[in-house]
Amino acid sequence: MRTALKLWLAIACVTTVVLDARPGLTAEREIAVQAWGTAWEQGLQQIATNFEKKTGIHVVPVTQSGSADGFARLQSMRDAPKIDVWFTTSSFAARVTTDQKMFSKIPEQQFTNLGSLVAGGKSDTWVGAYYYPLSVIYRPKLVKAPINAWTDIWKPEFKGALSVPDVQTYQARMLLLSALTHGGSIDNVEPGFAALKELKPNIAMFYGSDSDVRRALAQGEITAMVGPPSQAKPLRDDNVDVVVKTPKPAVILFDVMALVNTPKKDMAVQFMDFVISSESQKIISTMFDMGPVNHMVVPSAQLAAALPSEADQVTFDEAKINANVAAWNERFKAEIAR
Template sequence: MKKQLNASLMISLAAALFSASPMTQAASQEIAVMAWGTTWEQGLQVVADKFEKQTGIHVVPVTQSGSADGYARLQSMQDAPKIDIWFSTSSLAARVTPDKKLFAPIPDAALSNVSALIPGAKAPTWVAAYYYPLSIIYRPTLVTHPITAWADLWKPEFKDSLAVPDVQTYQARMLMVSALTHGGSIDNVDPGFTALKQLRPNIAMFYGSDSDSRRALAQGEVSVLIGPPSQAKPLSDAGVDVTVVSPKPAPVMFDVMTLVNTPKQAMALKFIDFVLSAESQSTISTLYNMGPVNHNVKAAPELAAVLPKESDQVSFDEAKINDHVAQWNERFNAEISR
C-alpha cells in the first residue's frame, strides 16, 4: 500500500513538474499577432519588444500579404484560432467582425488609453493602431514640375509614369479621389470611372502590393506612386530621394486591431492597449511614418510636414464602401485595368 502511495505521489509530482515546465509556461505567456510584414518590421517589432519587457508576454508575429489574405486564414481556423490579434483595414474589419464566433468585442473598460483616441479610431469590435492619408509620392529628379494637386496627375507629361493602387487596395480611395475631383461622390462614382479612363495613358502599373510599387519607384520604372506616406519611409532610408504631398481632398484611413475569440483575450487586450499608449504611438509615428491615433502624441516632424490639414481631410462611410467595392472592382477590371 505504501509503495502504491509513493508511486502515485511520484506520478503526481512528475505531472505537476511537466505542466509547469519552462516550455509550457512560455507558451501560456505568449500571443500571436497577424499583421503586414512591413508594418511589423518598421514599427510593431519595437513596440512588441518593449511590451514583452514590461509584461513578460511574448508576441509572436504572423505575416499576412494583405487583409483579405489574413481574413481567409482566420476563417480556415475558425473552430480553434491560433491568432489572438488580427490587423486589418477598418473597412474590412467593419464588414467581418460582427462574426461573434470568430471575433470578440473590445470593451472600452479594458483600455486605459481609450479616452485619448482621436474621433473615429474606436468601434465596438476594433480599435485603430494608426491613421494615414492617401498621398502622392514622387521622385523630384524624374518630374518636370513639382506636384501640388491631384489634377496634376492627368497632365500629358506623366504618360506611363504612375503607380496607382487598384480598387481593392486602400479601400477604393483612388476611385473616391477621382470621383470627388471630377464632380462625383461615393454615391455617384461614374465621374470617377470616367476620370480614371482619362488617366489610363499615364498609368504604368496598377498595384496590389506595396513592395512592388516601391520597387518600381526606386528603380525609376515610374516617377509617381499613389499611396500613404509610409511608402516613402523605406525609400528615403535606402537613399532614394522622394517628395510627399497630400493634396485636397485627402482621404484618411485607419489600420485597426481586432480581438480574435481565443482563450488569450486578456493578454491580447493588454497588447492592444499598449499599442495605444503615448510611447508606442510615438514609436509607430517615427519609425513607420503613420499618424498617431492618441491625441496626446504629435506626429513625427517629417510626417507632420506632409500630413493633410484637418480641413483638407475626407472620410467615407465604410458600410457603403463594403456594399459596393466588389461591384466597383468588377467594373474597374472590365473598363480600366485591362
C-alpha cells in the first residue's frame, strides 16, 4: 500500500480532521475533501495535485469506507465542519443534503463547467463527479457463451457461479434492474423480487464488498458478477482476463460532490469545478474507468466499449428509492438472502 494511502487511512480513523501544513501554504489556502480511499488512489489524487499546481490551494484528503461512514463524521462536526467537499452517491446525497445548516446549495454562477455536464449530472445540492452503469463482468474462458443480455445470467449454466450486489449495495439497483427486465418498474418491484428468487440458484454470493467479489472472480469461485465497469480494472491490473458487457436497459448511477457549509466554500467550489473540467474528467475516465460527466470528454477506448448509448440509459427517482429502500432491504433479507 502506498505511503500516501496509509496517511489517508490514518486520517480517516479520527473524527477531527487535522489540516496538513505544507511549506509555503497556510490553513487558509487548504480545503479538506472526503471521499473513498480507492477513488483517491485511482484518480482524485492526481486531480488534487493538478488543482494545487493551478490554484495554489492544497487539498487534504479524508477517506471514508462508505457514504454512511462519511456522513456520520460530518454529523459529528455539524456545528463547525472541517470537511469542505464530500463525495457520496446521488441517492445518499438526495437523502441528506436538504440539511441547509450542514450543506450549501450549488452556486451555479461560480462554476464554469456546469454547462458541459451530461443529463442528470447535477441537482440543487450536488454536482456529479462521474457516472457508471451496472454491467456484467465475466471470465470468458469460464463461461459457455458470451453474455449479451440480462436474461443470460438467469440461464441454468450459471448455477452457483454468479454474484450480484445486495439491495443495500448500489442503492437497490439490482432489484430495480430485475424489475425492469421482468415487466416491473420502480413503482412495481414485485416482478423484481420474483426474478431475484428465480435467480437465486445461480447466486454464489450476494455481495456488499467490492473487494470480496473481485477476489472470488479472480480465483474462479464465480464466473460472472454484476457491478460497475471500474471493477474490471483491478482484475486486469492483476492479469485476470475479463470481459465487460452492459446490456440494455443500462441502469446508471452517479457519484457526486456535495458542498459543505464552511467558510471555505469559494475554494471548495473551485475544486468541484476543476473535477468536472475536461482535464480532470479525462483522468477519471482513463485511471478510474468511470464514465465522464463532462460530455466534451471521450471515454477511454476500453471504457467506451462498456458504456451504454444514451438511448439505452435508465435512471431512477432518488426520492422514491430513499423512501422505499429500507423496506426493500428488509424484505430482501427475509425472502431471498437468507
